[in-house]
Amino acid sequence: MIGCLRGIILEKQPPQVLLEAHGVGYEVQLPMKCFYALPETGQEAVIFTHFVVREGAQLLFGFIHKQERVLFRELIKVNGVGPKLALAILSGISAQQFVRAVERQEINALVKLPGVGKKTAERLVVEMNDRFKGLSGDLFSPQDVDDIPLAIDAQVNPADPESEAVAALVALGYKPQEASRMVSKVASSSADCEMLIRNALRTAL
Incomplete structure (x- = not known):
């Protein structure tokens, strides 16, 4: 099991x-x-x-904080939630926000996440509430990742940030047409790919 990596970032896509x-x-x-x-x-x-x-694939999923990885591991234990959906959920909502949504049974907030329908949202609320009871109470208390500033890297900014942003949203589980609509809503001549994705995910919630 590869639990942690320390190294140099070669590419960001x-x-x-x-x-x-x-x-x-x-x-x-x-x-x-x-x-x-x-x-x-x-x-x-x-x-x-x-x-x-997986059959024919070996995938590595990464996280900045341990609590995000803990939540990811708990998510993929839920019936019907695989690694890709768990990644999409944590892309659209922070660990802290997800915990609050589950504890408050905010089904409407969860169904706005890519790939999460009403039945999946209801299952998440029931099963994750039970799982949270077995976790440390302060597990998700560190600084919310929403408060961490963007790391802007001009060297990797794509020539067409809107297309790259749409592709990233599709990779996270959004349908192409929906991804295009989300990006067009927040499109700006001064925004790079990361900013477009971040703003698009925020408007979806």
């Missing part, structure tokens, strides 16, 4: 980062909430990871 550690390049998929907090390309980063082995 939302929602994936290429991290070189001891001469090996690891492709790691992160929730966008974590992707925002990454340092610039060429700098060192520490990423807590969860390794998933």
